[in-house]
Amino acid sequence: MPQFVRQSLLIQLLSVYLLFIIVVLLGGVGVDTVVERQLQNDAQASELALAQDIALDTSQQIHDAESALVALSNLALQSPSSDTTATIFHIFQSIHSDVDHVYWLDPVGNLRGIWPQDNLGVGSEFSPTQIVDLARMATGPVFEVGIAVETTFNAGVIIAEPMRTSDGRLVGIVADSLSLVGLSTPLTKILPDLLI
Structure with missing residues (x-):
């Protein structure tokens, strides 16, 4: 008679039970690995989609x-006086909440106006040159x-549009600065959710 048959029933049952436990544990580890990999892939896909959405926004x-700056430049070219241009620039800055400052520069780059009004004087050189x-x-x-405005210390994107006459002569430059704080608004909305 084989030795396995000669062993007691208790040892046979324990052997089968241990074999069953080992199979279940190995299966559990395998399933856990597959589920973990799937969750990581899902999280990466979700983060990539979120990053693409923020980039598009x-x-x-x-x-x-x-x-808007191109339209402002065209309006400034058509305005008959400096006061009218100043009013147009002021209105532009007030209705565009994402714009920190609007600048009106002469062809050389000297400030002719800034909205909202700042400590920078008219005639001072615009920076960055x-x-x-x-x-x-x-x-x-x-x-x-x-x-753009050293007094604010707000980094951002500066957009400048040359104001040219119909014959291509440069008569001035319109610029505005968009704060990185404003551009980062979508991130600030989701960041608390990501930190949980």
Whole structure:
């Protein structure tokens, strides 16, 4: 008779039970690994979709600001006086909550006006100067990342649009600054949920 049959029934039952437990544990570890991998893939896909949505939202905000600045430039070219232009710029800044400041520059890059009014005096040189140099050569909006008004210390995106006459002569530059705080609004809404 085989030795297994000669062993007591208790040992046989314990052996079968231990074998069953080992199979169940190995199966559980396998299932756990598969579920964990699936959850990680789902989380990564969700985070990627969220990142794409935020990127599209930010891109749309910048595109809208660019379009609004082009329209503002056209209005400024058509305005008959400096006072009318100042009023247009003031209204523009007040209705665009995402815009920190609006700047009206002469062709050289000196400030002719800023809204809201700031400590920067009319006639002072606009900073950063790179955006002015880019705008002088461009036919459409140009972008720069940085701080436009040193008194605020708010980094952001600066958009500048050259104001050209119909014959292509540069008569001024319109610029605005969008705060990174404003552009980061979608992130601030979801960040508390991600930290949980």
